[in-house]
Amino acid sequence: LVERHQTRVYNLALRMTGNPQDAADATQDAFIQALRKLSGFRGESAFTTWMHRVTVNACYDILRKRRRQPMLHVVSDDPDAPTHEPGPPEPDHADEVTGSLDAQEALRRVPEEFRAVLVLADVHDLPFQEIARILDIPVGTVKSRAHRGRLALAKAMGVDPSEREPHESANSSKDTP
Amino acid sequence: MTHPEELLAEYVNGSLSASDIASVEEHLAACTACSADVSRARAARSALGFLPEVPAPDGVASRALDAAARPEGRPGWYRWLGAGAAAAVVALVLLSLPHLGSAPATPEKAGAALVSGTSSPIAISDAAALPSRARRVDERHGAPGLVDIGYRLRRNRSHRCYERESGHQRRTPDGVDLCREGGPGQGRSAFQADPRTVRRERFLPRLLLQRARQRPASDQLGCLDSGWPHLHCKWSQQHAHLAQPTRE
Numbered sequence: 001l002v003e004r005h006q007t008r009v010y011n012l013a014l015r016m017t018g019n020p021q022d023a024a025d026a027t028q029d030a031f032i033q034a035l036r037k038l039s040g041f042r043g044e045s046a047f048t049t050w051m052h053r054v055t056v057n058a059c060y061d062i063l064r065k066r067r068r069q070p071m072l073h074v075v076s077d078d079p080d081a082p083t084h085e086p087g088p089p090e091p092d093h094a095d096e097v098t099g100s101l102d103a104q105e106a107l108r109r110v111p112e113e114f115r116a117v118l119v120l121a122d123v124h125d126l127p128f129q130e131i132a133r134i135l136d137i138p139v140g141t142v143k144s145r146a147h148r149g150r151l152a153l154a155k156a157m158g159v160d161p162s163e164r165e166p167h168e169s170a171n172s173s174k175d176t177p
Numbered sequence: 178m179t180h181p182e183e184l185l186a187e188y189v190n191g192s193l194s195a196s197d198i199a200s201v202e203e204h205l206a207a208c209t210a211c212s213a214d215v216s217r218a219r220a221a222r223s224a225l226g227f228l229p230e231v232p233a234p235d236g237v238a239s240r241a242l243d244a245a246a247r248p249e250g251r252p253g254w255y256r257w258l259g260a261g262a263a264a265a266v267v268a269l270v271l272l273s274l275p276h277l278g279s280a281p282a283t284p285e286k287a288g289a290a291l292v293s294g295t296s297s298p299i300a301i302s303d304a305a306a307l308p309s310r311a312r313r314v315d316e317r318h319g320a321p322g323l324v325d326i327g328y329r330l331r332r333n334r335s336h337r338c339y340e341r342e343s344g345h346q347r348r349t350p351d352g353v354d355l356c357r358e359g360g361p362g363q364g365r366s367a368f369q370a371d372p373r374t375v376r377r378e379r380f381l382p383r384l385l386l387q388r389a390r391q392r393p394a395s396d397q398l399g400c401l402d403s404g405w406p407h408l409h410c411k412w413s414q415q416h417a418h419l420a421q422p423t424r425e
Contacts, residue, residue, distance in 0.1 A: 002238040010233035015225075024234050031241030103224035122225035127192070143183035147218060150189065154217035157224060 001038075002031060005048070008124065009055050015119040016059035018108040022066070029058040052126075052134040056116050063112060106156035114149030121146050180204075180211050189218045 009030055014023035033054045034047075041047040107115055120131045121142075128146065132139040181204060187193045188201045205212045 002242065006233040006238045007230065010237065011230055014231055015228065020231075020234070024237050027233060027237050028241045028244065031238060032245045035241065035245035103221075103228055107225070118221075118225060121190070122222045123228055125226070128187070128190070140183055143186040147182045147186040147189070147214070150186075150218035150221035151214055153221040153225070157221070159217050159220040 001047075002035070005034075005051055006031070009051060012052065012055050012119060012124065013059050015104070015107060015123050016056065016112075016115060017062055017066075018104060022059075022062050026055065026058040026062050029061070030055040033058070049130065049133050052120065053136070056120075056135065059116075060112060102157055103153070106153050109156040110149055110152045114145050114152060117142055117145040118149040118153060122150070180208065180214075185211060185215055185218065189215060189222055 006027065010023055010027045013026035013030070014020060017023050017026060030051065034051050037050075038047075041050065107118065110118060116135060117131060120126045120134060121128065126134075128139050128142045131146075132142045135142065181201065184193065184197060184201050188198065193201065205215060
């Protein structure tokens, strides 16, 4: 069970906290909570939803702690620590790596409540209904946070739509023949 | 003009019905602000979708399991996890050792040795995954067929090992060769685990060597003379004592 969830949980935490060490801590905290209450769950899907929830909450806790102790926010300097970030760009995917680093950095500038929705919706590609269950908020709130969060992210990334018009995406424009 | 944020979010997701799409697009045609926002939102969603999935660091799960199992003054299911893991290993050994009748060690002892005798015991999470992974494909002892002794090891990699009289190359779901047929050990592929995939796991060599000991000399230690020099070097040094024929 733990193995089935750990990659997803870790990645959720990584995108929420933006830091591998914090993500590992949050992952561990989330699993500890989850495992202690495991017997209360009937069915995998309820557990998955809850697992996401405790992960997001564990990330909020860690982010809160970090705000209180900004000096302790250490970039891992342990040479043995595995590196989790993409690292040096691989030759074939240099553009993608650069883009993803920008997105990760931009995510950190998005307010946490919006960031949680963005990570769940756009990184993990979960439906809004499921995100509403995970975060225990109305689905309308999820949608509006998704939209505003995306705009905030685009702003942090410096996306300028005027450079992109007309719509570049196939289903985005009714004018496209 | 009110801007339909919620619909726009769904529009960007591509989860709207055809009629909703039509009404959103009608709005977009009239509202340049929303139209630009949709472009921005699409760019953001797309950028996030390109963030790579990163493997969880080693040991996160097992540390959590350890921490969850740390006594808090109340017994929990996790107390039984260790016993369950040991039982799972015993079950695996039983499943994968059809020749166990003449084994020098009892199944329980063999299982216990696999767990407690390793200096770096397999993580509970690894063992806990075993029952679902291990299955006997062919019930008939000695008959041609598969004995699947699949495991899931650390780092979320599945490793499978098959024994088959005829020998077949097997790959893990993620494409890593674990067992192969061919070479000097043709047909004894259960012994031919590629150490490059498993050498950090003590579990597998012990299991394989346990099994090797129970084979006739002519048939044993396929892993030690399988034509894979690195396996010979690594494992024969580390586990040479296990490879000795038993006195019985």
